Amino acid sequence: MKPLISRGDAAERVTLPGGAFHLLADAGHTHGALGANRLTLGVGASGAKKHYHAKSTELFYVLDGELDFLLGDGDTPTRVSRGDLVVIPPGLAHAFGAAPGSTADLLAVLTPGVERFGYFRQLGRIQRGEAEFESLHADQDRYDVHFVTPQRS
Numbered sequence: 002m003k004p005l006i007s008r009g010d011a012a013e014r015v016t017l018p019g020g021a022f023h024l025l026a027d028a029g030h031t032h033g034a035l036g037a038n039r040l041t042l043g044v045g046a047s048g049a050k051k052h053y054h055a056k057s058t059e060l061f062y063v064l065d066g067e068l069d070f071l072l073g074d075g076d077t078p079t080r081v082s083r084g085d086l087v088v089i090p091p092g093l094a095h096a097f098g099a100a101p102g103s104t105a106d107l108l109a110v111l112t113p114g115v116e117r118f119g120y121f122r123q124l125g126r127i128q129r130g131e132a133e134f135e136s137l138h139a140d141q142d143r144y145d146v147h148f149v150t151p152q153r154s
């Protein structure tokens with residue numbers, strides 16, 4: 002197996018209102034070892050609705066700004082900021098977004114990797130109003146993203 006070098010300036014960019022996904026590595030690029038993306042969020046922007054991963058651990062490293070995480074069954078946010086690391090084990094429900102009044106820039110890594118670039122592209126379409134959130138429901142197993150309750154966009 003050869004090393005992977007993903008150049009940030011060459012990464013596919015999926016635009017969001019006030020932010021973007023930067024698709025760095027999918028499972029196919031890493032022989033299933035991991036998937037990685039960078040996510041930038043505008044002031045107070047939502048990053049993900051409450052969901053869990055049945056098979057994978059997710060790691061978040063905050064490059065800049067502040068994020069609020071909802072972890073497990075709780076509804077009290079946990080604030081993290083630049084330099085902080087959050088590791089979510091399989092099965093733990095979580096949601097996150099830029100803290101009120103703050104932007105956020107984070108690296109997200111999922112291991113083992115799952116082919117998820119299609120999921121991020123669809124999220125971009127949803128955020129831009131080009132698709133409905135419900136369009137993700139049929140692919141929850143495929144992308145190992147399981148929504149806790151039916152969500153509306």
